[in-house]
Amino acid sequence: MVLDANDREVIEACQRGDYDAFRLLFETYKDRVYSIALRYSGDEAAAMDIAQETFLKLLSSIQSFRGDSSLETWLYRIVVNRCLDHQRSSRKLMPFIQDFLDAGENQLKKLLRAEVENDVQGIVGKLPADQRIVIVLRYTEGLSYEEIAAILNCSKGTVASRLNRAHSVLERRLSHLRGAWGGGNVD
Amino acid sequence: MWIEPVLARKLHRVAAPEDLWNRTLMRGADTRVCGLETLSPAEHRDESRCRSLRGRATGAVVVWGMVAAMLVVVLVWGVPSRRDLVISSASAIQIRDWVKANAGLDVPLLADSSNVRLTGARVSHDGVEIACRVGRHDAKLLISKNKSSVQHAALNANSSTISWGMNNRLYTLACATPEDLRIACLLCHSSSERRMALN
Known part of the structure; x- marks a missing residue:
């Protein structure tokens, strides 16, 4: 479902309180909104909340x-802000999780850590918010x-800078995938 | 750069869960949704409407507007019990979705019935009540979980009602006149279906 030519009409209908128009907007953008929320948060329940x-x-x-x-730009701004807000509201829980991971290094925890670190989504989830988004x-x-x-709402240079920094971190942390990707399989 | 195709492949877009729409509606209901334009009053406050509500005079208008709206709701619906969920809408699709989300009941309301105008719905522990206007009269379709609530179907002593059982539920259509009753069938049935059923 593409809105392009009818965007203005649909928006005006939504502004008049037309339920069906809002449903159309929802159906058009639900996958994009949910995907951003999921890839940013790394958690399905959190992604549902954010969406x-x-x-x-x-x-x-x-x-x-x-x-x-x-x-689209307006909607992306909303979902980005929701992602950042959601992270702020759940940040107080993070130290406990980190404490858990840092406390002792028994075999089970080592395995868990290795599992997480093999997961691209998990590594992306550890990036600072501005780089992750x-x-x-x-x-x-x-x-x-x-x-x-x-x-x-920043410059193109800022975006490039954040991407470069994120790429550097991800290349380092996911270096074990480099060979696998060369062989054509990282799944 | 080898990392870019890895990220593009691993972070691809996914499909939103099927129940996202219903959960969004329910969340809206939790924040006292009554129609699209008032879905989340708390969010209105921090957006552009907030900017337009300047000065005490405007604030007073808003307060009195809210009081008037509450009076209208009370007059139209009566005072809802504490656990009742109420939606005010003229959209068959919205009411159908809302009832489905809040009562788990799919009522096949027709979206294009010109003779019957939906006004809203209520979900309570007794069942579902769908309100509409037939001409200048109120009418209600009640779907109850048990037969003990049948008597609530009558609008007043002179009203006309018809009840039938379907899928272990009791459906009662209550109108002001027998003619309204025939017209109110159009809530869920096309005019040709209605003729066949009533003839």
């Missing part, structure tokens, strides 16, 4: 949408530097 909050936010603020940016927008959504810059 729900995103669509409720979309619904409650559609009246303020003036078309200064594209609908550009990685998700770039590789989950395939957005250009310009599009990411517009969503994050």
Whole structure:
């Protein structure tokens, strides 16, 4: 389902409170919103929460949408902000998890750590928020530097810088996959 | 750079879960959803509407508007019991989805019935109540889990009702007049189906 030519019409219908128009928006963007949330959070339950909050936010603020940016850019901004908000609200739990991982290195924990570290999603999840979000927008959504810059309200150079730093970290931490990728299989 | 294709492959887009829509609706209901434009009042406050609500005079208008809206709800619906969920909408699709999400019941409401105008629905521990207008009269379709709640179907002493059982539930259509009753069948049936059923 593509909205392109009818975007304005659908948005105006949503602004009038047309339920069916909102359902159309939801169906069009649900996979994108959920994917960003999942790839950013690395957790299905958290992704569900973020996606729900995103669509409720979309619904409650559609009246303020003036078309200064594209609908996609606006929606991406909402989901990005929800991702960052969600991380802030759950950050207090993180030290406990880290404590658990750091406390002792028995064999089971070593195995668990190895499992996590083999998982690309897990490694991406350890990136700082500003680097992680550009990685998700770039590789989950395939957005250009310009599009990411517009969503994050920063310069194209900043996006490039964050991506470079994230690439460096990921190349180092996922170096074991380099050979496998050369052989054509990283699954 | 070898890492880019790895990331593109491992971080690909996925399909959203099937129940995301229903869960979004339910979450909206938890925040007192009553129609699309008032889905999340708390979120309205921090968005553009907040910017437009300037000054005490505007604030007073909003407060009085809310009081008036509450009065309308009470007049139309009566005072809902503490656990009742209520939605106010004229959309058959929205009401059908909402009832399905909140009561697990799929009521096949028709979206294009010009003679019957939906106004909302209520889910309580007794069952589901779908409200509509037939001409200038109120009408209700009640779907109850047990027969003890049949008597609640009557709108008043002169109303016309019809009840039938289906899928272990009791359906009761309550209207102001016998003619309204015939028209209210269009909530779920096309006009040709109605003629066959009533003739």
